[in-house]
Amino acid sequence: xxxxxxxxxxxxxxxxxxxxxxxxxxxxxxxxxxxxxxxxxxxxxxxxxxxxxxxxxxxxxxxxxxxxxxxxxxxxxxxxxxxxxxxxxxxxxxxxxxxxxxxxxxxxxxxxxxxxxxxxxxxxxxxxxxxxxxxxxxxxxxxxxxxxxxxxxxxxxxxxxxxxxxxxxxxxxxxxxxxxxxxxxxxxxxxxxxxxxxxxxxxxxxxxxxxxxxxxxxxxxxxxxxxxxxxxxxxxxxxxxxxxxxxxxxxxxxxxxxxxxxxxxxxxxxxxxxxxxxxxxxxxxxxxxxxxxxxxxxxxxxxxxxxxxxxxxxxxxxxxxxxxxxxxxxxxxxxxxxxxxxxxxxxxxxx
Amino acid sequence: xxxxxxxxxxxxxxxxxxxxxxxxxxxxxxxxxxxxxxxxxxxxxxxxxxxxxxxxxxxxxxxxxxxxxxxxxxxxxxxxxxxxxxxxxxxxxxxxxxxxxxxxxxxxxxxxxxxxxxxxxxxxxxxxxxxxxxxxxxxxxxxxxxxxxxxxxxxxxxxxxxxxxxxxxxxxxxxxxxxxxxxxxxxxxxxxxxxxxxxxxxxxxxxxxxxxxxxxxxxxxxxxxxxxxxxxxxxxxxxxxxxxxxxxxxxxxxxxxxxxxxxxxxxxxxxxxxxxxxxxxxxxxxxxxxxxxxxxxxxx
Amino acid sequence: xxxxxxxxxxxxxxxxxxxxxxxxxxxxxxxxxxxxxxxxxxxxxxxxxxxxxxxxxxxxxxxxxxxxxxxxxxxxxxxxxxxxxxxxxxxxxxxxxxxxxxxxxxxxxxxxxxxxxxxxxxxxxxxxxxxxxxxxxxxxxxxxxxxxxxxxxxxxxxxxxxxxxxxxxxxxxxxxxxxxxxxxxxxxxxxxxxxxxxxxxxxxxxxxxxxxxxxxxxxxxxxxxxxxxxxxxxxxxxxxxxxxxxxxxxxxxxxxxxxxxxxxxxxxxxxxxxxxxxxxxxxxxxxxxxxxxxxxxxxxxxxxxxxxxxxxxxxxxxxxxxxxxxxxxxxxxxxxxxxxxxx
Numbered sequence: 001x002x003x004x005x006x007x008x009x010x011x012x013x014x015x016x017x018x019x020x021x022x023x024x025x026x027x028x029x030x031x032x033x034x035x036x037x038x039x040x041x042x043x044x045x046x047x048x049x050x051x052x053x054x055x056x057x058x059x060x061x062x063x064x065x066x067x068x069x070x071x072x073x074x075x076x077x078x079x080x081x082x083x084x085x086x087x088x089x090x091x092x093x094x095x096x097x098x099x100x101x102x103x104x105x106x107x108x109x110x111x112x113x114x115x116x117x118x119x120x121x122x123x124x125x126x127x128x129x130x131x132x133x134x135x136x137x138x139x140x141x142x143x144x145x146x147x148x149x150x151x152x153x154x155x156x157x158x159x160x161x162x163x164x165x166x167x168x169x170x171x172x173x174x175x176x177x178x179x180x181x182x183x184x185x186x187x188x189x190x191x192x193x194x195x196x197x198x199x200x201x202x203x204x205x206x207x208x209x210x211x212x213x214x215x216x217x218x219x220x221x222x223x224x225x226x227x228x229x230x231x232x233x234x235x236x237x238x239x240x241x242x243x244x245x246x247x248x249x250x251x252x253x254x255x256x257x258x259x260x261x262x263x264x265x266x267x268x269x270x271x272x273x274x275x276x277x278x279x280x281x282x283x284x285x286x287x288x289x290x291x292x293x294x295x296x297x298x299x300x301x302x303x304x305x306x307x308x309x310x311x312x313x314x315x316x317x318x319x320x321x322x323x324x325x326x327x328x329x330x331x332x333x334x335x336x337x338x339x340x341x342x343x344x345x346x347x348x349x350x351x
Numbered sequence: 352x353x354x355x356x357x358x359x360x361x362x363x364x365x366x367x368x369x370x371x372x373x374x375x376x377x378x379x380x381x382x383x384x385x386x387x388x389x390x391x392x393x394x395x396x397x398x399x400x401x402x403x404x405x406x407x408x409x410x411x412x413x414x415x416x417x418x419x420x421x422x423x424x425x426x427x428x429x430x431x432x433x434x435x436x437x438x439x440x441x442x443x444x445x446x447x448x449x450x451x452x453x454x455x456x457x458x459x460x461x462x463x464x465x466x467x468x469x470x471x472x473x474x475x476x477x478x479x480x481x482x483x484x485x486x487x488x489x490x491x492x493x494x495x496x497x498x499x500x501x502x503x504x505x506x507x508x509x510x511x512x513x514x515x516x517x518x519x520x521x522x523x524x525x526x527x528x529x530x531x532x533x534x535x536x537x538x539x540x541x542x543x544x545x546x547x548x549x550x551x552x553x554x555x556x557x558x559x560x561x562x563x564x565x566x567x568x569x570x571x572x573x574x575x576x577x578x579x580x581x582x583x584x585x586x587x588x589x590x591x592x593x594x595x596x597x598x599x600x601x602x603x604x605x606x607x608x609x610x611x612x613x614x615x616x617x618x619x620x621x622x623x624x625x626x627x628x629x630x631x632x633x634x635x636x637x638x639x640x641x642x643x644x645x646x647x648x649x650x651x
Numbered sequence: 652x653x654x655x656x657x658x659x660x661x662x663x664x665x666x667x668x669x670x671x672x673x674x675x676x677x678x679x680x681x682x683x684x685x686x687x688x689x690x691x692x693x694x695x696x697x698x699x700x701x702x703x704x705x706x707x708x709x710x711x712x713x714x715x716x717x718x719x720x721x722x723x724x725x726x727x728x729x730x731x732x733x734x735x736x737x738x739x740x741x742x743x744x745x746x747x748x749x750x751x752x753x754x755x756x757x758x759x760x761x762x763x764x765x766x767x768x769x770x771x772x773x774x775x776x777x778x779x780x781x782x783x784x785x786x787x788x789x790x791x792x793x794x795x796x797x798x799x800x801x802x803x804x805x806x807x808x809x810x811x812x813x814x815x816x817x818x819x820x821x822x823x824x825x826x827x828x829x830x831x832x833x834x835x836x837x838x839x840x841x842x843x844x845x846x847x848x849x850x851x852x853x854x855x856x857x858x859x860x861x862x863x864x865x866x867x868x869x870x871x872x873x874x875x876x877x878x879x880x881x882x883x884x885x886x887x888x889x890x891x892x893x894x895x896x897x898x899x900x901x902x903x904x905x906x907x908x909x910x911x912x913x914x915x916x917x918x919x920x921x922x923x924x925x926x927x928x929x930x931x932x933x934x935x936x937x938x939x940x941x942x943x944x945x946x947x948x949x950x951x952x953x954x955x956x957x958x959x960x961x962x963x964x965x966x967x968x969x970x971x972x973x974x975x976x977x978x979x980x981x982x983x984x985x986x987x988x989x990x991x992x993x994x
Contacts, residue, residue: 046838220913258840263843546772547742560756
């Protein structure tokens with residue numbers, strides 16, 4: 001496989017929310033890169049910073065959120081340094097965001113085709129698109145997401161949920177960007193439609209040979225789509241690696257516990273959640289953010305924050321167990337299910 | 352995800368100066384709200400305590416030298432009937448406020464009862480109240496009030512308040528009704544039902560407390576509208592004839608050609624006072640609106 | 652033996668009426684389902700949006716009245732119950748809602764929602780007793796009372812809020828808990844804990860759980876039985892082992908194959924289903940199987956008359972003409988499929 005060129009590189013990105021009680025560090029030093037045509041998934045639960053990260057990458061953060069440091073290199077451009085005009089040109093043409101609940105953000109009083117055309121026309125001058133080509137491009141955008149061209153003259157309320165989501169995807173990708181950031185694109189959809197929309201995203205990606213950053217909380221969904229997965233916890237990337245490796249042999253304790261907590265259809269097993277709560281991003285304790293809930297934690301974990309380091313050729317993890325170990329030791333015994341009965345065993349840390 | 356507030360972080364509510372700072376820094380406090388409260392408070396203070404410091408006799412016809420511009424002796428001058436303007440202003444402002452208050456309270460009370468009933472019970476009751484409110488909303492209220500006021504023999508402050516209240520209840524009814532409709536569908540109302548709460552219990556314990564910001568905003572709006580209507584009626588001579596109000600002062604000023612005569616100290620002060628009251632009430636209302644509607648709170 | 656809760660030939664129709672005859676929507680179509688009194692069960696009612704699962708839940712809780720048919724509790728028709736019986740019904744059938752935050756009145760601290768049922772149902776006689784019961788309920792769901800009580804809802808996480816919801820239901824000493832998608836808005840790592848607590852309530856306190864969901868994997872994990880709904884009709888019903896691991900109805904098969912599994916060896920495949928979404932809800936006047944427009948195995952008979960529930964193997968029934976050689980379920984009550992006698 002010929003090495004694809006790098007289209008996105010995020011280096012030590014930090015984002016914080018300015019609040020009267022102090023800064024909330026939503027993203028703390030995240031670094032990764034995407035090659036052309038690569039599918040990467042970012043898994044995180046609420047409070048992990050995944051939506052903030054996605055929005056930051058396209059520079060659509062609104063105050064009180066702000067990027068405090070780091071670099072984003074978008075297809076060679078220093079994305080954090082470019083001026084307003086170049087920024088607007090780069091958006092949509094180079095990188096597009098499919099935001100959460102995109103299907104609810106369609107303009108209810110505009111036809112679908114017009115909404116797609118909106119974005120195209122806004123870029124017409126800079127992208128040197130003659131106006132007469134707009135209709136053709138609208139048709140192509142719809143075709144790319146598997147929607148029939150007659151839907152261009154319909155209003156959002158006349159479309160089903162899945163169609164609306166795909167329409168939102170068509171609007172975002174009308175200018176055939178090289179990078180697509182999709183933030184929970186199927187969160188409000190039923191499972192059958194979800195599959196269809198994800199398959200559409202896949203075909204869209206292949207057609208454009210675009211790199212896709214899929215952000216979500218559903219490990220199964222992300223695993224079905226992405227080739228590489230990054231796991232976010234408390235604003236940090238704690239593990240990264242190819243999907244198969246990550247699922248078969250996760251290297252970070254959080255990933256391991258997360259996968260264990262997933263119900264499966266294979267056999268009924270005792271349900272194991274992760275005790276405790278994610279930490280408050282306002283007053284992060286020193287050391288590893290996962291230490292309070294980690295079954296493997298030892299003294300060093302509470303003092304020193306581990307850096308993301310390679311564990312195997314392709315897998316990286318931010319954990320002090322490495323490089324001393326090569327993989328996760330077996331889980332220590334837990335006074336487990338039914339954990340609901342014994343309050344002492346459950347460390348419920350209030351935020 | 353929980354919000355990082357001092358209470359959330361420490362689990363205890365602050366008190367003392369910390370509490371005051373907390374309240375002032377709270378997202379509920381906006382510039383409008385603080386300014387509005389300050390202005391209205393000033394007027395209320397003046398109305399409550401002002402009359403004690405002035406000699407009411409100076410407001411009677413012929414008590415002082417007429418048509419004097421402001422001077423050290425008569426700070427706001429005197430009118431052509433020989434009344435001290437400062438005294439008139441200090442005595443008249445509370446009366447105007449009283450009218451506004453009576454109309455506001457009556458209008459709001461009626462609106463609250465009708466709005467709650469209409470929104471909560473729905474069906475035929477809702478249809479009747481809604482049709483009634485909607486039709487009266489379209490009626491030119493000032494015209495009706497003129498008719499009512501003109502037919503009243505002896506107009507007092509209380510009657511004035513009631514006249515205005517008659518056409519002040521529709522807006523609060525609609526506002527409260529729509530809020531009740533939306534709250535009614537919330538999960539926590541179903542939870543209350545599952546908890547064994549009776550329907551009246553749900554109305555008073557679950558729905559009403561969440562209406563407080565809307566009730567407050569409606570009240571301020573009603574008072575504001577009432578004062579406007581009252582001033583309008585008074586300015587054309589239909590006001591109370593036994594007391595001074597800001598509007599009646601304007602009437603007399605116009606009647607005695609104060610504008611033509613250049614006696615700005617007669618028509619000026621009431622206008623300034625009315626404007627001040629309105630701006631204060633408006634800012635207060637805008638501030639309360641921001642509390643009621645959280646979407647307005649974000650500054651982006 | 653009288654079932655504890657019974658839905659008998661119930662339909663719920665919205666819209667319609669004199670002027671809007673074409674806008675009728677049938678949310679539930681002639682459904683019969685009962686919950687037995689003897690043994691506490693955990694049953695899943697599964698379906699996508701538009702399946703009628705939430706409507707069925709609301710009917711079972713008495714929050715909605717059926718357009719036709721009846722709902723019985725302890726043998727008494729809910730519509731004609733006396734007030735004391737109604738109170739018992741209200742207390743013994745408790746809900747857990749999907750959105751943890753919306754279940755709280757933002758005006759009050761979370762204590763309010765826990766104290767109210769004790770007061771209204773007269774379950775305690777003193778404040779101390781009430782406090783003790785509340786603390787016990789909170790601990791039972793894995794919360795620490797001193798970190799939960801006295802807080803406002805927005806100061807707690809979604810997982811904590813939802814657990815309080817479970818504790819609230821528990822305080823009413825219910826016989827049945829109807830949980831409507833209780834974990835869909837909660838983080839994955841917390842779902843297991845909340846679901847486990849439901850299992851414990853069933854096992855230790857004998858409470859029957861109705862688990863409404865669109866997520867077949869969690870349904871498989873905690874439930875014994877499952878009813879799959881499609882556009883207000885029962886598509887398939889049986890034990891979770893049968894229905895989810897070897898689905899017979901084409902719709903169930905579609906659902907199961909669309910589940911994203913965190914396993915690269917089991918991919919979705921590139922083929923898309925014919926029609927990913929139901930393009931119309933069930934309207935009055937349509938005949939035949941509701942799934943016919945989307946079914947890959949559709950036959951002529953499917954469009955002509957609605958399929959009854961056939962029993963192709965033990966403890967499972969599917970409403971599909973593919974199994975027309977199998978015997979038909981003798982009673983309208985779909986719960987009869989789980990009875991020991993039915994083989």
